[in-house]
Structures are given as C-alpha cells and as structure tokens.
Amino acid sequence: MKIHSMMSVAAVALASASAGFAAEDSSEPIVIPIHNWSSQIVMSHVVGQIYEEMGNNVEFVTTDSQAVYESVRLGDVTLELEVWEGAFGASFREALEKGGLHDAGDHDAVTREDWWCPMWTKDACPGLPDWKALNDCAELFATPETGDKGLFLDGPVDWLKHGKERAEALDLNYVVKNAGSAAALWAHIASAEEDKTPILVFNWTPNFAEAVWPGEFVEFPAWEDGCDTDPAVGPNPDALYDCGNPADGYLKKAAWDGMEEKWPNAYEVLTKISFTNAQIAEMAKLVDVEDYEPEEAAEIWLEDNEDVWKGWLPGGDT
Amino acid sequence: MADVATNATRTSLSMRQPGATRDPVRVALLLAAILLCAAKPILPDFLVRLPEAWIPPLAQWLDAFFDFITGDMQEGRFGLIYITRWFAEGPLDFLLGVTANLLEGKYRWPYMADPIPWAAVAGLAAVIGYYLGGWKLSLLAGGTFVWTAFMGQWELTMQTLSVLLVAAPLGFFVGLIVGIAAWKYKWFDNAIKPLLAVMQTLPFYTYLLPAVIFFKVGPTAGAIATTIYATPPMILMTTVGLKKVSPEIVEAGKMSGASRWQMLTKVFIPSARTEILVGVNQVIMLCLAMVVLTAFIGMPGLGGKLLAMMNSLKLGRSFEIGITIVLVAITLDRLSKAWVRKLPEHHPKDTPFYIRYKYTVLSVVVFAGLYLLAQPIEILNEVGRRQSLSMGREIDGVFETFLNLDSVEAITGTIRYVLNVWVLIPFRDALLWIPTSAFILLVVAFAYGVGGKKPAIYAAIFFSIVAFSGWWDRSVITLYSVLSAMAISMMIGIPIGILAARSEKWSERMLLACDTAQTFPSFIYLLPAIMLFGITDTTVVLSIVIFTMVPLTRYTIEGLRSVPPELTEAADMAGCSRWQKLTSVQLPLAMPTMAVGFNQGIMFAFFMVIIAAFIGTQDLGQELQRTLAGTDLGKNFVLGINVSLMALTFDMAILSWANRRKKALGLD
Amino acid sequence: MTSDSPVISCRNAWKLFGPNPRQYLKSMPAGHSYEDIRADGYIAGVKDVSVEVAKGEMLVIMGLSGSGKSTLVRCFSRLHDITGGTIEVEGQDIMALPEKELIELRRSKMGMVFQSFGLLPHRTVLENVAFPLEMRGQDRHARRERALEVIKLVGLEGREEYFPRELSGGQQQRVGIARSLAIEPDIWFLDEPFSALDPLIRREMQDEFLRLQAMLGKTIVFITHDFDEALRLADRIAIMKDGAIEQCDTPDQIVLDPQTEYVRKFTEDIDKAHVVHASVLAKPVNGHAVEGDAIDGDRTIHQIARQLVSDPREHLPVAGKDGKVMGVMARQEALEVLLGDSANG
CATH class of the missing domain: 3.40.190.10 (Periplasmic binding protein-like II)
Incomplete structure (x- = not known):
C-alpha cells in the first residue's frame, strides 16, 4: 500500500x-x-x-x-x-x-429518504408499496402501545422529517414515533427480522441497510415543489407535507x-x-x-x- | 441486655419517620393538591396548564443576551467569542496538537513522524502501576494498553487520551484556582455554590452546544466541554481540603515566617494533598465519561467510534470498545486512587541515586528500550487490523442468537407488555393529567415532608420556573421516566445490596461490579435494550435502571456495613431474628447512607434520561438533542435548566433529610 | 534598647471573639465580667492582660482549657490580632507592624512549638526543620547545614530522611522543637509542647527541654495546663482563668501565697516542699546570729529536708547564688512547708 x-x-x-x-x-x-x-x-x-x-x-x-x-x-x-x-x-x-x-x-x-418497509412486510400487506394500502394494513403494524393504530417509526426529531404532519395530512391511521438515532432504527429493524414482524420505518438510500435488509420505499403522492410551503400543493388542499419526499x-x-x-x-x-x-x-x-x-x-x-x-x-x- | 436492644429497637422505630404523617402543613398541601385534582373539570384553565400567552419568551431573551455577550466575528462586533476563539485557536489548539502528535501522529508540533509506539506506552503504564500499587496495578495498567493495542483500538484510545491529557490538567488547574478563591473569599464561595450545584445537574448536552459555538467544532470544543463538566468536584474538594488543614500547621507555617504565597504553596496545598488528589481522581473519571460523550458533537476517539459502530448496528465491536473504555477508566481510577494513598518513603542516607530514583530510572529504561525496540519490530509499534484479535463478529453472533431465543423473546415480550400497557403508560398519563398547580403542590409536599421548610420553598420556586419555561409536559415526562426508573431500581438494587452486605466477599465483588457498570459507557446499553424491548418507554426506563441501580446497591452495602458492630451484637444478644435485626437495627441506621445513594441514583437518572433520547423519547432530552443540531443557545439553556431544577429539588430535599438523620443518630 | 527592658511587654491587652469586637470593646462598660461579655455574644479570649517577659526569663502561662492561655501566646506573636491594648516585642508595637515586617520579625526572632507538633506531613524531618530557613530564602546548602545541626541538638541524628508519620510522638515533638530553634530565635513560644505525649516521655522531654534551655538561655513563653510542669520549669507562672491573669508570680510565691481562691485550689494538692526554695524563705539577717554552714538558696525545702530535721539551729543561714549569705531561714517555717501545714497554705 x-x-x-x-x-x-x-x-x-x-x-x-x-x-x-x-x-x-x-x-x-x-x-x-x-x-x-x-x-x-x-x-x-x-x-x-x-x-x-x-x-x-x-x-x-x-x-x-x-x-x-x-x-x-x-x-x-x-x-x-x-x-x-x-x-x-x-x-x-x-x-x-x-x-x-x-x-x-x-x-x-x-438520494431518496422516505417511509420504508422491509420485503418481508409485503407478504402481510400485498398492497404496498402504494401508500393507499397503509390504512388497510394499519393493524398489522400495531404494537401493544399503539392500540389498533399502526406504528411508523420516524427518524430522529433533528432530521426534521415531518412524519407526523404527513400522517395527519393524508389521514393515515398511524402513530408516528421518533427514534432517537439511526442506530435505534437499525435495532428496530434487526429485532423485527427474525420473526418477520411487519414494520414501517424511515429509511434512505444510499446506505448500508439496503444490502442487509432488502425493502421498498412507500410510494406517496409524488413530490411537487411547494408541498412543504403551500397547502394547495398536493392531494390535501388544506395541509402541508401531503406528498412523499423527492424520489431523486x-x-x-x-x-x-x-x-x-x-x-x-x-x-x-x-x-x-x-x-x-x-x-x-x-x-x-x-x-x-x-x-x-x-x-x-x-x-x-x-x-x-x-x-x-x-x-x-x-x-x-x- | 435485652432491654437495651429493645429500647434501641423502639427508638429506632419511633424515629423512623420524624413527624412525617401528622404535620399539618404537609397535610394541608396534600389536601389542596387532591382538591385541585378533583376539581379539574371546573378549574380555571391557568391552574391546569399555564396558557401560552403567560409563558415568557425566555429562550428569545436568553438568545438575545447570549448574542450580545458572544459578539460576532464576521460583523466585527467584539464579545466573548473573540476571547474564547483566541484561546481555542491559540494555547488550547497548541496543547491538543502536542498530545495529538505524540499519541496519534497528527501533523502538529513537535512534528514527530510517528506516534509513540504502543509498547512503550504500555511499558511506562506498567512501571507507574507498579510504583503506585505493586504487581496487581502494574498488570492492570500494562494489560489495559496491551489489550487496547491488540484489539485494534490503539489509535482510537490515543485520540481519546490525547484530549483527556489536556482536559484533565486544565480541569485540575481551573478547579484548584477557583477552589482556592472560594476558600479564601467567603463571598466568592457563596456566589459559586449555587452555580456549581446547577452545573453538576445540568445535562451534558447543555455543555456541548455552547462549547461548539464558543470554542470551534472539533477537539477544542470537546476538551472545553469535558473540562467544564469535570471541574466542579475539583473545586469542592480543593475547598474542603484547604479548610481541613489543621490550624497548628497553619500557625507553624506563619511562625516560620512564610509569606502569603509561601503559605499557600508550601503549607496549605501540600497539606491538603489527600483531598486535592481525590479531586484529581474525580476530574479524571468525569473527563473520561464526558470525553466519550463528546462524540455527540463530533469528537473522534473511542466515543466517536462507538457511536459510528452503533449507527451501523455492530454490537460486537461496540461491546469491545465498551470494554476498552471500562478498562481505561478502571485503570485511571485505580492509579489515581493509589496515588492518593501513596505516602512518600524515605531512603537511608547514602543511598545511591539509581536506587533512590529507581522508578524514574526504570521508567526511562523501559520506555526508551521499548521505543527503540519498536523501530525494527513492527508489531510493537502498531498492531495491524488483520493481526488484531477483535472478535466483533463472533460477539455479534452470540448477541443475535441470544436475542432470537424464543424464551428470551417470550420473557421480554411479557415484560414489555405488562410494564408498558399496565404500568408505565397509565402512570405517565396520570402524571400528565394532574393539573400543573396540583403537581407543584405535590412536589412541595414531598419536599416539605422529606426535607423540611427550606427544600419545600425551593421546590415551589424551581417547579414554578419549570412551569413558566413552557416545557411543562416534556418536563413531566422526563420526571416520569426518572421516577419509574427509581422505583424499579429500588426494587432490584436494594435487595441485591442487602444480600451482598451479608458477607465481606460478596460485598467486594458487588462493589467491583458496580464500578464496572458505572464506567461502562451508558449508551452501549441502549441498543440491546431496543432489540429486547422495542422503541418504547420500557426500554427507556430499563436502560435508566441499569445505571441508577448502581448507587442504590453500592450505598446499601456501604450503609449496612458501616453499622457499628456493637449495635448488631446488641441485637443478636436481644434475640433478634435476622429479619428483625435487619428491619429494626441495621436498615434504620443505614438509612442516611442509603439516602445518599438514592439521591445519587436520582441524579444519575436525570443524566441517563437525557442520553435515552438516543432511543427515542418525548421528553426534554429529545428537545435537547434537537438543539445540538442548531445554534439555539437560548432554548438549549432553558431545557437544560429545567432538568437541573428538577434534579436540584430532589437533591436538596433528600440530602437535607439524610443530614438531619445522621445528626439525630449521632453518625456524623 | 537596654538589656533590662522587657522583651515582651503586654499592656491591657484584650482579645474578643464575636461579630464586631473592636466596636463592642469601645462601648463596653468598665468592669464587665467574662459572663457579662458572653451574654452580649462575645467571648473574651484575653481579658485586660498586662504582663511582661524579661530577657532570658521563662514565663509559664498556666490554665485549664479555654482559659485563654493559647490565645494570649498567639497575641504575642500576632497570630491573633488583639482587640485592644498594646503588645510590644523588643520595644516595637507589633500591632503597628506592616505584614512584611511582621514576617521579618517571625523569620528572625521567634520560634514556636505546638501541642500537636504542626509538622508538615509531606516533608522529611530535615525539610521540616529547614522550613523556616527556606522561608527566609537561605540557600539550600546553608539551610541543610543548620538543620542538621539542630537535629543533632535534639537528638534525632540519623532520622533526617524520615517522614513525620514514621516517628513516635516524642520524636515528632523533637522535630517541632528543632524547627522552632532553626532560626536561632530570641523568643521561644511553646504551646503545651508535651501535653500530647505519654507521661514517661513527657518527663524525659521536660528534662531535655531544661537541658536545651540551660544551653541556649532563650526568652521563653511556655504554656501548659499541667501545674506540676509549670512549677518544674517556670521562672514565673501566670495563672489564667476566663481570659484574665489571676496571679503572676514565682512558683514559690504562688505556692506560698496564692492570691485568689482559684489559685489556691491549684496549689492545694501540691507538695510545697518540692517547689519552695530556701532562698524564698530567707529573711534579712536582722540580728539573728549567723553561725555554721549556709544552706544553698537554690535548693528546695525537700532537698534540704534531712538537714532541716536534724539541724539544731532555729535559724539557718541561706547562701545566694554568689555563695554569700543572703539571709536566714526560720527552721520552724521551713518544717511547716515540709510537712504541708495548712496554716501556711
């Protein structure tokens, strides 16, 4: 060398x-x-x-x-x-x-960063990756703490991902929880892997995770400029953050x-x-x-x- | 004899709760709180939660204030930042450069081409260990560095140590000087005491952001945050030590015609050696704890690597780094403690110089010898990646197998369900349901019942400030995690302490386990905890428990073992059963000491709950972590102060109780 | 300064402890007792003390703990600042000295020995003894020489390199003594130097002390709570109670003629014959026949007991230090001292 x-x-x-x-x-x-x-x-x-x-x-x-x-x-x-x-x-x-x-x-x-689920989740919820399937599968993603709502594990708050706002804007029957760190996200995926528990987490590409856990991003309404600043943009006329993050x-x-x-x-x-x-x-x-x-x-x-x-x-x- | 013992029993029983139940003030406070809760539906809004409009924009005010004193280098407005930046870029950067050059080979003055070979450092550590504490310590000190090298963590460890080598002496000098000033001038002492109390309870995130802003991102900010974090105990120990110097020694100094300066340097400071060295020990330990945590603001080294490893979910490697940190911590702790105990020894007259200075000679010989030897022999210089003995993957495998065991999953699943759904979440919701006004009254009632009037007044002030800070709900959630963790760790930690205290051998083993658990970097626990219990409150609370159990167990053991033997003997002669002896003689007498442990546990909990933000929480810690990414000094500070005020409320109440009890029992 | 003017002269010295002592002392009515002062929230450490110490004299200050004896001696060296009155050392008002001169005075003229030795734990015997020399800036070699000399003087040769904790109590106090002598002080303060020692060692140290004093002839202020020790060592004894001096006199006089009830109580159990010297009982010759051999005035009654019993003479001549007869002593009176007749007490 x-x-x-x-x-x-x-x-x-x-x-x-x-x-x-x-x-x-x-x-x-x-x-x-x-x-x-x-x-x-x-x-x-x-x-x-x-x-x-x-x-x-x-x-x-x-x-x-x-x-x-x-x-x-x-x-x-x-x-x-x-x-x-x-x-x-x-x-x-x-x-x-x-x-x-x-x-x-x-x-x-x-780059792409968005809601994501590992491949094994598709067996349980075949409607994915279309976002419209999310509400039908909400119970699959429920945990003891969330009741009959599904759990979406968002990135740490300081990443400013607006998961909560999107869940509200698109009327998703999900509890949005923030992981404290990337490591917490990985640990969450890793612990779901063995039993193939369906999970919905925040993820991004490129990173190492795609090599370890194959999966798919949820396809939300496509990003349009102004989605985060102008309520009129996107499917919900009264809300911000009603579309996915830019796919490219x-x-x-x-x-x-x-x-x-x-x-x-x-x-x-x-x-x-x-x-x-x-x-x-x-x-x-x-x-x-x-x-x-x-x-x-x-x-x-x-x-x-x-x-x-x-x-x-x-x-x-x- | 029996009479004596039963009398002792009776008095201890009657003394157990001094006027706790029937104090009218306490009853009134509790009643008022209950009434407020009962009347919640009809209460005016401001008694339930302070309306937004009432909350002063503290953060903005602070921001404006900080902005003013900081100054702005780009606009050329003079302020504190000119001074701090000068310090960071001048002397501090120079010092860090020197250690970094020697230990890591960074390109700085004195521009040594290669860092010092690991073998030379390990050899030197072994000699110092031998000098201070014989073979065992020599083995520990030398062994730690050999382990580090062979685990392939040499450079990381040196990155950490090179900052420690600057931060710890800096903390020592600052602490010594401030301590001397506080001892000399009463007004100064009075002025810094509350400041120190706040500093010791302030979450470490609150140190990090100002450090980055004032001292530039990188090792300088890390060194400064570390120093600030580690200095308070040094100040306190210096003051304590100087106050304890016997008046006769002082007078002897004066009568010898010592000037003030001579008095200070040749009489006071050397005579306060023991306390000052205890302070040094604490500085080193806190520096090490903090230097790992500064990974959060981007300090390289063991902490940084640990964080990186965790972010790519490499449990095995993280675990190995954790062990290295523990080893380094225990080595430094034992070395500095041995140094405290080490007393000078005389040599008979006419001892030749190589015997008189045999350790110095030995150090030089070993160091130089290994240094030279390492030049041709590469393995003594650097253990390459492929030669290292890291077992990261194997450990990962073990972890995975363990976590995937069906029985483990079943157990953790049950614990998670029971704790979360039946205990923690209802408890949290209940706390959040309580109107702010009633909550404050409850806390005041607690402080009054435990600590008396003064802590109660402070409790009222402190919690009102928390309410007015605008972060009430998050503060309550923080408190909820702390209280839940304390309850669980009491249920586990105290029985363990009681069992261990029954024999000398087990006491010692348990205390060693406590030392280890305490120095193990706290965030390593977090990942396995998440894998076991998911991203839930259970995980947060249980990872705090691991930390808070330590002081509870430790002080239970120490409290029980310090019960005077004649009292237990009296109890034996009175025919007490083991259980009776424990409940009516030993525990009441150990209570004040245990209370200190309880207090430390709460302080640890407030520390750890902030780190638990790493898992994902909705408390102050989460917001604090968020501020790290920005430049919101004001908000960062307000959040930090909230944590500090809540911690201080408990601190004052419990310590005041413990001191009163100690006095009442004649233990002090 | 002439040789017969006092080395230490203390006039109406007061030392009050409390919140605002100076002001309080000014406004305090005359004749306030110790209790009155205490009721006002002040402690009278030293209460209106006037005493002088002559050159070469050994003044022993005696009192129980809390009587103010240690406070008084600390006022002499200005370890404490007095609240009122004056203290002069060799004619200089020490309260008027600026810090620098005070330090100079201590460096050149004063030595002090402490009850619990006050040794610096981190220094060897040699370094402890050399400490005052180091303070005044003597060079390493000279102070080593001098320190070795004093160490030899107190009999600690061969232990120069020991640390205080490696020595017995008696040896530690020898170090304390050596240190206080290192600068060859004119005035030597000893604050209960032997109280912390075992009785046997104490006796040995007293002898040692007397030997040194015979050799060096310092002006000494010696503090003790042990009356026997006071009697054994003192030229004069000042007995203190509640900050004030009850009586200041020679041991003989104190024993023979206690002036207050408090002093009398101390002297009660004392075997006076061991204390009273023949010379004290000697009265002017005034017509009594002076015959036969004179008794040495420096001998105590105890020492001449045998002769007193057997000597037939009613009046025995007593010789002064110069060997000449200084007076005669009534045998009866001496016998009464010997037998402890309370009528004389």
Whole structure:
C-alpha cells in the first residue's frame, strides 16, 4: 500500500509539474468533516487521501451533520461532501442565505429518504408499496402501545422529517414515533427480522441497510415543489407535507467561500468530484459489511477505482 | 441486655419517620393538591396548564443576551467569542496538537513522524502501576494498553487520551484556582455554590452546544466541554481540603515566617494533598465519561467510534470498545486512587541515586528500550487490523442468537407488555393529567415532608420556573421516566445490596461490579435494550435502571456495613431474628447512607434520561438533542435548566433529610 | 534598647471573639465580667492582660482549657490580632507592624512549638526543620547545614530522611522543637509542647527541654495546663482563668501565697516542699546570729529536708547564688512547708 501511495504521489507531482500551476495551495490543513454514517466517512477519507496525494495537509473532524453547515460557513470546516436534499437541504439553504459557503456541484448519485418497509412486510400487506394500502394494513403494524393504530417509526426529531404532519395530512391511521438515532432504527429493524414482524420505518438510500435488509420505499403522492410551503400543493388542499419526499433528491458538495482562494487546486478537484449511487454503496459496504476501517476502505476503493478519480486530478482531464 | 436492644429497637422505630404523617402543613398541601385534582373539570384553565400567552419568551431573551455577550466575528462586533476563539485557536489548539502528535501522529508540533509506539506506552503504564500499587496495578495498567493495542483500538484510545491529557490538567488547574478563591473569599464561595450545584445537574448536552459555538467544532470544543463538566468536584474538594488543614500547621507555617504565597504553596496545598488528589481522581473519571460523550458533537476517539459502530448496528465491536473504555477508566481510577494513598518513603542516607530514583530510572529504561525496540519490530509499534484479535463478529453472533431465543423473546415480550400497557403508560398519563398547580403542590409536599421548610420553598420556586419555561409536559415526562426508573431500581438494587452486605466477599465483588457498570459507557446499553424491548418507554426506563441501580446497591452495602458492630451484637444478644435485626437495627441506621445513594441514583437518572433520547423519547432530552443540531443557545439553556431544577429539588430535599438523620443518630 | 527592658511587654491587652469586637470593646462598660461579655455574644479570649517577659526569663502561662492561655501566646506573636491594648516585642508595637515586617520579625526572632507538633506531613524531618530557613530564602546548602545541626541538638541524628508519620510522638515533638530553634530565635513560644505525649516521655522531654534551655538561655513563653510542669520549669507562672491573669508570680510565691481562691485550689494538692526554695524563705539577717554552714538558696525545702530535721539551729543561714549569705531561714517555717501545714497554705 505504501509503495503504491508513493508512486501515485510521484505521478501527481509529475502531473502538476507538467500542468504548470501558477497558484499554490496553502499548507494549512483542509478540514474535512466526518459524520456518523459509513458512506460519508469513507467518501471523506477517499477525498482526503486524494488531497494528501496532491500534497495538501488534511485534517478530519467529526461533526454533527446538521451543525456542520454553520461550521463550513465560518470556515472552521472547509467543505462538505454529502449534502442530502431531504435531510440537510434546509440547513444548507439556511447557511447559504447567511453567506459564507456555496454549492460546489452535484454528485451523479440521487438520494431518496422516505417511509420504508422491509420485503418481508409485503407478504402481510400485498398492497404496498402504494401508500393507499397503509390504512388497510394499519393493524398489522400495531404494537401493544399503539392500540389498533399502526406504528411508523420516524427518524430522529433533528432530521426534521415531518412524519407526523404527513400522517395527519393524508389521514393515515398511524402513530408516528421518533427514534432517537439511526442506530435505534437499525435495532428496530434487526429485532423485527427474525420473526418477520411487519414494520414501517424511515429509511434512505444510499446506505448500508439496503444490502442487509432488502425493502421498498412507500410510494406517496409524488413530490411537487411547494408541498412543504403551500397547502394547495398536493392531494390535501388544506395541509402541508401531503406528498412523499423527492424520489431523486440531489446529493451535493458544499464549500467554504474562502476555499477557492486558499486551496485553488483542491477546490478545482472538489468541483469535479462526483460519485454514483453504486460507488457510494460500495464504500458503505466495505465498512459495514466487510468490516474494514474507514481509512482502509478508502485505500481499497482508491486502488480499485483509479480510473475514476485520476480524471479529477489537476490536469488529469487534459 | 435485652432491654437495651429493645429500647434501641423502639427508638429506632419511633424515629423512623420524624413527624412525617401528622404535620399539618404537609397535610394541608396534600389536601389542596387532591382538591385541585378533583376539581379539574371546573378549574380555571391557568391552574391546569399555564396558557401560552403567560409563558415568557425566555429562550428569545436568553438568545438575545447570549448574542450580545458572544459578539460576532464576521460583523466585527467584539464579545466573548473573540476571547474564547483566541484561546481555542491559540494555547488550547497548541496543547491538543502536542498530545495529538505524540499519541496519534497528527501533523502538529513537535512534528514527530510517528506516534509513540504502543509498547512503550504500555511499558511506562506498567512501571507507574507498579510504583503506585505493586504487581496487581502494574498488570492492570500494562494489560489495559496491551489489550487496547491488540484489539485494534490503539489509535482510537490515543485520540481519546490525547484530549483527556489536556482536559484533565486544565480541569485540575481551573478547579484548584477557583477552589482556592472560594476558600479564601467567603463571598466568592457563596456566589459559586449555587452555580456549581446547577452545573453538576445540568445535562451534558447543555455543555456541548455552547462549547461548539464558543470554542470551534472539533477537539477544542470537546476538551472545553469535558473540562467544564469535570471541574466542579475539583473545586469542592480543593475547598474542603484547604479548610481541613489543621490550624497548628497553619500557625507553624506563619511562625516560620512564610509569606502569603509561601503559605499557600508550601503549607496549605501540600497539606491538603489527600483531598486535592481525590479531586484529581474525580476530574479524571468525569473527563473520561464526558470525553466519550463528546462524540455527540463530533469528537473522534473511542466515543466517536462507538457511536459510528452503533449507527451501523455492530454490537460486537461496540461491546469491545465498551470494554476498552471500562478498562481505561478502571485503570485511571485505580492509579489515581493509589496515588492518593501513596505516602512518600524515605531512603537511608547514602543511598545511591539509581536506587533512590529507581522508578524514574526504570521508567526511562523501559520506555526508551521499548521505543527503540519498536523501530525494527513492527508489531510493537502498531498492531495491524488483520493481526488484531477483535472478535466483533463472533460477539455479534452470540448477541443475535441470544436475542432470537424464543424464551428470551417470550420473557421480554411479557415484560414489555405488562410494564408498558399496565404500568408505565397509565402512570405517565396520570402524571400528565394532574393539573400543573396540583403537581407543584405535590412536589412541595414531598419536599416539605422529606426535607423540611427550606427544600419545600425551593421546590415551589424551581417547579414554578419549570412551569413558566413552557416545557411543562416534556418536563413531566422526563420526571416520569426518572421516577419509574427509581422505583424499579429500588426494587432490584436494594435487595441485591442487602444480600451482598451479608458477607465481606460478596460485598467486594458487588462493589467491583458496580464500578464496572458505572464506567461502562451508558449508551452501549441502549441498543440491546431496543432489540429486547422495542422503541418504547420500557426500554427507556430499563436502560435508566441499569445505571441508577448502581448507587442504590453500592450505598446499601456501604450503609449496612458501616453499622457499628456493637449495635448488631446488641441485637443478636436481644434475640433478634435476622429479619428483625435487619428491619429494626441495621436498615434504620443505614438509612442516611442509603439516602445518599438514592439521591445519587436520582441524579444519575436525570443524566441517563437525557442520553435515552438516543432511543427515542418525548421528553426534554429529545428537545435537547434537537438543539445540538442548531445554534439555539437560548432554548438549549432553558431545557437544560429545567432538568437541573428538577434534579436540584430532589437533591436538596433528600440530602437535607439524610443530614438531619445522621445528626439525630449521632453518625456524623 | 537596654538589656533590662522587657522583651515582651503586654499592656491591657484584650482579645474578643464575636461579630464586631473592636466596636463592642469601645462601648463596653468598665468592669464587665467574662459572663457579662458572653451574654452580649462575645467571648473574651484575653481579658485586660498586662504582663511582661524579661530577657532570658521563662514565663509559664498556666490554665485549664479555654482559659485563654493559647490565645494570649498567639497575641504575642500576632497570630491573633488583639482587640485592644498594646503588645510590644523588643520595644516595637507589633500591632503597628506592616505584614512584611511582621514576617521579618517571625523569620528572625521567634520560634514556636505546638501541642500537636504542626509538622508538615509531606516533608522529611530535615525539610521540616529547614522550613523556616527556606522561608527566609537561605540557600539550600546553608539551610541543610543548620538543620542538621539542630537535629543533632535534639537528638534525632540519623532520622533526617524520615517522614513525620514514621516517628513516635516524642520524636515528632523533637522535630517541632528543632524547627522552632532553626532560626536561632530570641523568643521561644511553646504551646503545651508535651501535653500530647505519654507521661514517661513527657518527663524525659521536660528534662531535655531544661537541658536545651540551660544551653541556649532563650526568652521563653511556655504554656501548659499541667501545674506540676509549670512549677518544674517556670521562672514565673501566670495563672489564667476566663481570659484574665489571676496571679503572676514565682512558683514559690504562688505556692506560698496564692492570691485568689482559684489559685489556691491549684496549689492545694501540691507538695510545697518540692517547689519552695530556701532562698524564698530567707529573711534579712536582722540580728539573728549567723553561725555554721549556709544552706544553698537554690535548693528546695525537700532537698534540704534531712538537714532541716536534724539541724539544731532555729535559724539557718541561706547562701545566694554568689555563695554569700543572703539571709536566714526560720527552721520552724521551713518544717511547716515540709510537712504541708495548712496554716501556711
């Protein structure tokens, strides 16, 4: 591995020399945030290792995935590699308005976050994934605590998923409960797995769970712009949140406004970076299924996908 | 003889509840509360729940206030943040950089290319362990680091320790200085006492957000939050220690012509060594607990990895990390406690220097030796991923098999159903049904009956503030989890304590188990709990129980074992049966100590109920967790204070009771 | 300053404990008793005390616990600030001294020994003894030299590296004594130095103390609650009760002529013959025939008992320190002291 890295450093050095860059990157470390899901961690290390091979100093900080935009805005953190439309769109836009960070382009990958059920649930409720089947199956999803209403386990409150509002807006006979963490969601799915208990939980893609528990998103009325701001949009004229989340949400990169000036080369690479759903799933799998440490997973991925990332390097596409 | 014992029995019985039942004030308070409940349908609304319009926008006021004192770097408005940011980016970042470079090899001054090899650290720990406490401690200290390395957790552990190495000394110095000031100036002492009380009951989430805002996300914020969290006991112990220095030693110092500074540095502080070191022990332990929890604001290290592991549902690896944390905690605890007990020893005259300083020499030799040895021998430097002995998958398998056992499922299913449907949810609904006014009266009646007038007045003030904060229902749900957990842990913890206290051997084993349970990072319990009991109140309450049982059991054992032997002997001679002896002699005498345990249990419960937000709750903890993602300092603070005020109400009432009882029984 | 002016001179000193002592003392009516003061919420630690200590003298302050003796000695060294009156040490009003000079005074002139030794637990014997020297900034080598010297003086050679907890009570107090002597103080305060010790050790330490005093000749204020000890050691004894001095006199006078009921009670059970010196009973020659060998005035009646019984003379000549006859002693009177005749008591 070491020899390999040295070789690529040499290659990069050669490449940059031939391209004859005028601007030099600052030697201060580029601060890359790390959150608490695997694909993001591996992706951060992949990009970090690319930067290191370019000769930059890189530092990783683990941060909260919502609070990070404030940090990027202030320059405490240099960039953010996974801006999910559904989960972080609001925080991202808020920070964007305050100023200090900007959109550094989309990944190829699309994201989706919505109500979800594992495959085994379909046996009990064949009407799924159409949302109209939900009320008929409500009792299947009931627990001792919810009586005859069904239980939908939503993401943590700080993800701002508006499950309760949607249940009300679409008149669903469900109790919406917030899990406290992603881990709580997984534990809930895992404990239902053995007995194939029907469950309805919040889930998203890409993540490791799809490899472990195959399942389907519930098909709600399709997302229309304004569904979250204008009651008239969507099937229920009096309510907000009466449609599903966007089925092809963006996955963006964001950068601190000062990055371009301070690390021009690294910035250029950042704007070119683009991962696909398959690549992201592979990164997650290396850690979550194959038990590699994120750093190792990043090295392996880089090794296996040289043709992908070499093209992003300065002068690489010339 | 028999007379004596029966007399003792009688007095202990009559003293058990000092004027508890017939106190007119208490009866009046209770009656009023019951009346208010009975009259709920016809009560004016404001007595049932305060109307929204009455609730002052505390959070906004606080936000405006914080905004003002914080200042804004982008607008160039001067404020606190300039100072804190300077500190975070200057000296603090430097110190963290140094430890991070030495332990993790991070690219900072002094720019050592490689971190210190694990073997050298483990060797040094073993020597220190041997110096402080002989072979056993040497084995524990050295063994912990060997385990860490071979489990493939070296870097994580060092990330945690590198912050601890900065935060703990910082907490020590701040605590020492503030403690000295509080000892020297009465007004200062009076001023910080309530502040410390609040700080010790404030949920840790409340430390985290301001730390991030003022000290920048990353290790600096983590170090600061950790320091703040760990400092209060250091302050208290310093003050206690300094006050305890014998007046003759003080006078001897003065008569030796010591100046004030000399008095402080050469007389007071060295003479208060024991208490100060106990403070150091507590600082280290709290730092370790907090440094793991700072994972929630993105601190790397054991806590961060643990959180990541849990988020991908790797129970086995989480469990291993938990063991590492326990080992590190117990090692640091035992080392610092041994340091408290360690007394200097003299060497006969003309001892050669390598014997006089044999431990220093040994440390240097072992450290340098292993350091050099590790250069050619890679395994001493770093245990690679593939060489590590992690059994994460195997443990996962064991967990899975256990959780899927039909009998386990049947039992947990029943417990879940009974507790949730018959006990917890009805109890919660009942508490939520009680009008706010009646609820406050009930709490006041409790505080009055247990603690007396002063705690009652505070209870009234504190709970009124909670009511006016606008978070009443969530506060009641928080309290409901705490009370339910306390009830269950009393039913389990106290009998265990009583049984264990019957023999020396079992007492010791149980106390060790308590230590372990207490240092095991609290959120590891949460995942298995969810898998067993689902995302329900049962899970929340039971995961609190695991934590609150510890002090109950511990103090039951300690209380029972501290009953003077002549009293139990008197009871034996009076022909008491075991049960009679327990109920009429031992338990009444152990009660004040047990009350301290009960109190600590409640404090733990308030701590844990916030962490239980990880499972999914509808209480203050959930809202607090939500604030972490934003910049709502004001709301964060209001929520935190609510938790703190409720905890303090119990704290004051119970401690006041325990102190009165101790005095009445002549135990202090 | 001349050599015969007192080293410590204390005039109408008051030490009141309470919320606002200075003001209270000013407004307090004269002749208020200890009880009156207590009823007003104050404790009179030292109540209108006037006493002087001459150079080279050993003044023993005697009293039961709570009588104010420890408070008084702490006023002498200004460990306590007095509420009223003046205390002068070598002619300097110590209440007027700024902190710096006070510290200087303690560093150069005063030494003190404490009842529970007051040793610093984290320092070795050597370091404890060298402590006052360290405080005044002496260099390491010089203070080690001096400390070893004093340690040798108190007989603790070879234990320099021990820690206080490794020593017996008697040895610990030797360390306390050595420490107090390290700076070669002119004034030596000893606050019940032997009370915490076993009776046998106490006796041994008293002898040791007398040996040291014979060698060093310090000005000493010694506190004790043990009357025997006071009698054994003192040049003069001041007996205190409720903060005030009941009587301040030589042991002989106290025994022979107690001035208050309280003092008399103390002297009741004392074998006076062990205390009273011949010289005290000696009266001017005034016409009595001086014949035969003179008795040494420094000897106690007990010591000359055999001679008293057998000597036929009615009046025995007594010799002073210079060996010359200073007066004569009536044999009858001496015998009455010897036999403990209460008429003389």
